[in-house]
Amino acid sequence: xxxxxxxxxxxxxxxxxxxxxxxxxxxxxxxxxxxxxxxxxxxxxxxxxxxxxxxxxxxxxxxxxxxxxxxxxxxxxxxxxxxxxxxxxxxxxxxxxxxxxxxxxxxxxxxxxxxxxxxxxxxxxxxxxxxxxxxxxxxxxxxxxxxxxxxxxxxxxxxxxxxxxxxxxxxxxxxxxxxxxxxxxxxxxxxxxxxxxxxxxxxxxxxxxxxxxxxxxxxxxxxxxxxxxxxxxxxxxxxxxxxxxxxxxxxxxxxxxxxxxxxxxxxxxxxxxxxxxxxxxxxxxxxxxxxxxxxxxxxxxxxxxxxxxxxxxxxxxxxxxxxxxxxxxxxxxxxxxxxxxxxxxxxxxxxxxxxxxxxxxxxxxxxxxxxxxxxxxxxxxxxxxxxxxxxxxxxxxxxxxxxxxxxxxxxxxxxxxxxxxxxxxxxxxxxxxxxxxxxxxxxxxxxxxxxxxxxxxxxxxxxxxxxxxxxxxxxxxxxxxxxxxxxxxxxxxxxxxxxxxxxxxxxxxxxxxxxxxxxxxxxxxxxxxxxxxxxxxxxxxxxxxxxxxxxxxxxxxxxxxxxxxxxxxxxxxxxxxxxxxxxxxxxxxxxxxxxxxxxxxxxxxxxxxxxxxxx
Numbered sequence: 001x002x003x004x005x006x007x008x009x010x011x012x013x014x015x016x017x018x019x020x021x022x023x024x025x026x027x028x029x030x031x032x033x034x035x036x037x038x039x040x041x042x043x044x045x046x047x048x049x050x051x052x053x054x055x056x057x058x059x060x061x062x063x064x065x066x067x068x069x070x071x072x073x074x075x076x077x078x079x080x081x082x083x084x085x086x087x088x089x090x091x092x093x094x095x096x097x098x099x100x101x102x103x104x105x106x107x108x109x110x111x112x113x114x115x116x117x118x119x120x121x122x123x124x125x126x127x128x129x130x131x132x133x134x135x136x137x138x139x140x141x142x143x144x145x146x147x148x149x150x151x152x153x154x155x156x157x158x159x160x161x162x163x164x165x166x167x168x169x170x171x172x173x174x175x176x177x178x179x180x181x182x183x184x185x186x187x188x189x190x191x192x193x194x195x196x197x198x199x200x201x202x203x204x205x206x207x208x209x210x211x212x213x214x215x216x217x218x219x220x221x222x223x224x225x226x227x228x229x230x231x232x233x234x235x236x237x238x239x240x241x242x243x244x245x246x247x248x249x250x251x252x253x254x255x256x257x258x259x260x261x262x263x264x265x266x267x268x269x270x271x272x273x274x275x276x277x278x279x280x281x282x283x284x285x286x287x288x289x290x291x292x293x294x295x296x297x298x299x300x301x302x303x304x305x306x307x308x309x310x311x312x313x314x315x316x317x318x319x320x321x322x323x324x325x326x327x328x329x330x331x332x333x334x335x336x337x338x339x340x341x342x343x344x345x346x347x348x349x350x351x352x353x354x355x356x357x358x359x360x361x362x363x364x365x366x367x368x369x370x371x372x373x374x375x376x377x378x379x380x381x382x383x384x385x386x387x388x389x390x391x392x393x394x395x396x397x398x399x400x401x402x403x404x405x406x407x408x409x410x411x412x413x414x415x416x417x418x419x420x421x422x423x424x425x426x427x428x429x430x431x432x433x434x435x436x437x438x439x440x441x442x443x444x445x446x447x448x449x450x451x452x453x454x455x456x457x458x459x460x461x462x463x464x465x466x467x468x469x470x471x472x473x474x475x476x477x478x479x480x481x482x483x484x485x486x487x488x489x490x491x492x493x494x495x496x497x498x499x500x501x502x503x504x505x506x507x508x509x510x511x512x513x514x515x516x517x518x519x520x521x522x523x524x525x526x527x528x529x530x531x532x533x534x535x536x537x538x539x540x541x542x543x544x545x546x547x548x549x550x551x552x553x554x555x556x557x558x559x560x561x562x563x564x565x566x567x568x569x570x571x572x573x574x575x576x577x578x579x580x581x582x583x584x585x586x587x588x589x590x591x592x593x594x595x596x597x598x599x600x601x602x603x604x605x606x607x608x609x610x611x612x613x614x615x
Contacts, residue, residue, distance in 0.1 A: 029163035030176040036142075036188055037154040038068060039306055043143035045186045046179035048074070048159075051132045058166035059117075059159055061126040061142050066153020066350040067400040069145040072126040073109065073116035077136040087112050091146050105146045114138075118145050123354030127167050140179055150401065153350060189217065191306035192290040197273075199230065199283045203481075205274045207442050209310040212267035213291065219262065219308075220296035221247060221271060221289045224255035228283030231276040234258040239268035249276070255285075257297050271309070312445040315344040315378045318452025319433055319471075319487040323460045325411065329421070333386050334431060335413045341452035342406035344444070348375050350402035363396040377404070378444040383434035383476075383484070384415040423615050424554035425498040428467065428490055435485040436476060446473050446483035455489065464491040502556070506563060509535055510604060513570060517597050520590075526574035533567045536560060555615040562607040570600070 036044045048057065061070040087108060094104045109116045114130060121127035124145070132138070140159065144151045159178045160166035181188070199206060213219065223232045234247035234256050247258030258271075275283065289308045290296035318341040325335035353359055363369040369377065377396075382389060389412040397405045418430045437444050448471040455469055469489035476484045513532045516525040553561070573596065580589035 029160065029165075029174065030178055031158060031160040031163045031166060031171045031174045032176060032178040033173045034157040034159070034179060034181070035064075035154060036157070036181070037065075037306075038070075038142070038144065038152055038188070040144065040150045040152045042152075042188060042306075043141055043186060044155075044157075044188055045182045046140040046142075046159075047182055048138040048140050048179055050135075051138055051161075052135045053132055055132045055161055056164075057130045057132065057138075057140075057159070057161060058163055059126070059128055059130075059140065060121055060157070060166050060169045060171075062121065062156045062158075062169060063124065063151075063352050064154050064156050066347060067151045067352050067402070068153035068155055069118075069124045069148045069151045069352060070126045070155050071116070071118050071143050071145045072128065072157075073113035073141045074130050075113050075139040075141060077138055079139050088146070101147060109146075113141075118147065121167075121169055124352055125169060125354075127169065129164070129167065151352075152347065153352075187305050189214065189306065190290075190292045191308045192288070192293050192296060192301045192303045193308045194303045195287045195289070195309060195311070196226070197285060197287065198228075199273075199275055199279070199285075201280050201282065202278075203275075204278050205272055208271045208273075208287075208289075209442065210267075210269040210271060211307060211310055213262045213265070213269065215262060215265050217262050218292050218294070219258075219260050219269075219289070220291075220294060221258040221287065222255065222296050222299045223247070223257075223273065223285055223287045224299060226284045226286050228281055229277075229279050230283035230285055232256050232285060233274045233276050235272045235274060236260050237270045237272065238266065239270075241270070244269070255299075259294075259297065312441055312443060313344050313346055313378070315342055315437075315444050315446050315483075316449035316452075317342055317435060317446050317485040318449035319435070319485075320452065320454045320456070321433075321459070321466075321469075321487070321489065322409075322456045323411075323458075324464065325460070327416075327464060329419065332416050332419050333413050334416050335411065336433065337411040338409075338433065339452075340406070340408045340410070340435065341449055342378060342380075343403065343449065344378055345401065345403045346375065347402050349373055349398050349404055351398070351400055353400050359400070361398045363398075365394060366396075369396045373398070376439070376443070377406075379438040380435050381438060382412065382414065383436045384417075384432060385412055386415050387413040421550060421554045422552060424556050425493055425495065425502075426555060428492045429464075431489050431491060433487040435487075436478060437483040438478070440478075440480035440482055441475070442480070444483065446485045448473060448485070453487065463493055463497070465494060466491050498556075506536075506559070510563065513567060514600055516574075517593070517600065523578050526571060526578055529567060529571040529574050533564070533571055536564045536567055555611065558611045558615070559608070562604075562611065566600075566603055566607070 038044060051057065057074065059072050059074070061072040063070050091104055091108050094108070095101050105118070115128055117126045117128035119126065142155060142157055157179075158166045158169065158171055160171060161178060163171055165171040183190070195208070197206060210219070219236065221234050221236070223234060225232065231249055232255060233249060235243055236245045236258060237243050245258050245260035247256035249256045271289065273285065273287070288296050288299055288301060290301055291306065291308050293301055293305075295301040320339040320341070321336060322339065323337035325337060327334045351361070361372070363372065366377070389410050391408055391410045393407070393409040395407045414433060416429070416431055418432065420429070421427055437446060450471075453471055455466055459466065467490045469487065472486045472488070474484045474486065475481050509532050513529060516528045577589045577593060580586070
């Protein structure tokens with residue numbers, strides 16, 4: 001039997017999953033491919049058992065999701081625990097002291113590791129080789145680049161013995177097991193998370209979405225009541241709302257526990273908290289969940305490791321008012337030109353800059369964004385939108401860490417049901433732009449983005465000027481409990497028009513109505529008073545055309561009605577004097593007229609005082 005045939009026989013007979021030191025000693029190339037995920041502060045630590053003197057280890061680490069920039073290194077067999085933490089601490093301290101990171105990282109890497117690489121492969125991939133000086137069990141570490149420690153995502157790791165094709169990044173696995181993940185040291189696929197929440201009055205349940213899980217992962221959950229009369233039940237369901245496991249409280253005073261082993265790799269599982277009996281008060285709870293960490297069931301596990309639950313994504317929302325195109329008081333709406341800003345961070349949007357040789361991705365439509373990213377975005381609607389929203393510009397900018405910035409410039413007509421014209425034309429009106437999240441708060445939660453909230457200096461609306469503006473976040477019931485962002489502003493009228501075109505003319509007419517009291521020709525006085533009455537009627541119709549048909553009187557309506565009534569009484573009074581004069585009772589007419597000369601202005605003054613007091 002030839003040596004080659006013997007080697008092939010040994011290779012076939014060795015059970016899969018056993019480290020193949022003998023294969024390497026016979027100069028048969030061995031390649032293994034591994035896949036794991038790393039968080040920003042995590043490291044995958046592998047044991048390379050049974051390496052022989054003279055063997056060459058080839059390593060290629062490639063980030064395949066998120067913005068992971070992998071760093072790979074081989075450490076000596078006697079490396080103590082906490083190597084990565086010590087390495088990171090010394091590098092960070094040196095950089096804080098003002099040293100050049102480009103010099104610090106290689107210096108400390110050479111001190112800690114036998115061999116290492118950051119960007120030796122394609123793009124940001126790590127690739128290197130190491131010739132073993134002495135036989136033994138060596139350590140392989142894959143972590144985030146010290147130059148960009150906040151990266152995260154999945155990686156593909158190729159490890160080869162005497163297989164130089166690994167350095168090209170496309171070597172085919174041969175079936176041997178070369179690297180063994182040290183689960184305890186790496187703390188990968190292990191996580192504990194604590195959440196504190198509440199159920200409001202009349203709210204019977206709340207949902208949490210889990211991060212994707214792998215086959216064989218064990219999920220644990222523990223809930224305890226911190227206040228209120230909550231009796232919680234835990235229900236774990238799959239993406240189709242099919243129950244997988246339930247945790248039922250032993251009695252009304254205790255919490256609940258749940259455990260489930262996943263049989264398949266899956267995502268979009270849901271953990272639901274249900275109040276068994278419901279309640280009319282605020283009920284608060286503490287929820288502890290874990291993946292592959294049974295201590296969670298005791299309620300005392302320390303949070304850490306990988307995140308387990310997808311907490312709601314916080315979306316910063318801002319609105320910039322550039323122009324008021326018009327205020328239609330009769331239809332109770334107004335037109336605006338404005339900018340909507342949103343910013344949120346979603347790990348699923350993260351990418352490595354070497355994918356596109358760019359520092360950000362830019363999309364010019366929602367469809368383009370969804371087609372490229374294939375993910376949910378914080379879709380919204382304008383609650384008080386009355387007509388179609390015309391979009392002038394729309395941009396979505398995504399940075400490598402998964403932060404997306406949404407910008408839309410638009411013009412639209414919005415309802416203004418909060419108008420109140422009682423003090424017209426001295427009224428102050430409240431206008432709102434209300435933005436409602438389509439998705440419930442289990443997915444997206446709004447928060448004000450003050451830096452992107454502003455009012456332009458040239459609004460283009462000549463009748464109104466803005467006195468103040470503010471933003472509020474509320475909850476509304478659309479699909480469940482949804483966030484609402486409201487941009488509100490107060491506006492008052494420029495009074496010059498009303499003073500010069502209405503109030504002053506009314507005053508002049510009142511004065512002109514008073515002057516004829518000095519005439520003794522009562523017939524002409526009656527004619528003048530009748531003409532003034534017609535003027536007031538014309539004024540009333542002019543103002544009525546600008547306002548809706550209200551169910552109440554405005555301040556200006558009250559002034560006009562009062563003037564109308566007094567003018568009408570003046571006509572009746574002058575006709576009465578004319579009648580007295582024709583009945584040869586001039587002396588009585590003059591005596592009455594001397595009194596009315598003073599009562600006429602006093603009546604106006606008293607009426608105006610009462611109106612101002614009422615309004």
